[in-house]
Amino acid sequence: xxxxxxMRAELARWNNGDGIDLEGWIAGSGDYALAxxxxxxxxxxxxxIDGYIVRDGITSDQLRGWEATGASRREVEAVLNHLHLAxxxxxxxxLLSEDKLVSLGETLREIHAAKLAWQFxxxxxxxxxxxxxxxxxxxxxxxxxxxxRHAAD
Numbered sequence: 001x002x003x004x005x006x007m008r009a010e011l012a013r014w015n016n017g018d019g020i021d022l023e024g025w026i027a028g029s030g031d032y033a034l035a036x037x038x039x040x041x042x043x044x045x046x047x048x049i050d051g052y053i054v055r056d057g058i059t060s061d062q063l064r065g066w067e068a069t070g071a072s073r074r075e076v077e078a079v080l081n082h083l084h085l086a087x088x089x090x091x092x093x094x095l096l097s098e099d100k101l102v103s104l105g106e107t108l109r110e111i112h113a114a115k116l117a118w119q120f121x122x123x124x125x126x127x128x129x130x131x132x133x134x135x136x137x138x139x140x141x142x143x144x145x146x147x148x149r150h151a152a153d
Contacts, residue, residue, distance in 0.1 A: 001022075007103075048120070072150070081145050082143065082144035085105050088104075101141050109143060123149065125148060
């Protein structure tokens with residue numbers, strides 16, 4: 001993983017300025033409850049409902065609701081599967097930096113691509129990471145996906 005400059009600076013402050021690597025930082029800062037929570041983000045569960053591939057927890061009623069708006073199948077999948085990266089730590093938005101968000105987003109895009117290809121080899125998906133222009137609102141940084149076959153819908 002490419003460690004963004006702001007994270008490298010944070011790691012360098014540890015151990016009286018001697019620094020620490022990411023694994024050491026996790027060992028000293030994290031906990032098992034957080035690790036379990038992060039597992040849902042870093043290896044999400046997906047299900048297939050009525051020809052849609054969606055995050056586990058999405059219901060048929062939610063799908064029908066979005067279909068009723070006139071949205072295409074691609075739009076329904078994209079909106080139900082989107083994840084605002086800044087919302088992962090709503091309480092810590094003051095510590096958010098563009099470089100951390102981009103690095104995290106790129107990693108999550110790779111994870112989603114691998115998981116979706118493994119779980120649904122018969123339905124290739126398009127995984128999109130939207131990053132606002134430099135200086136833009138970081139709340140708009142989001143990851144989403146939809147099935148490639150729905151791109152023309």
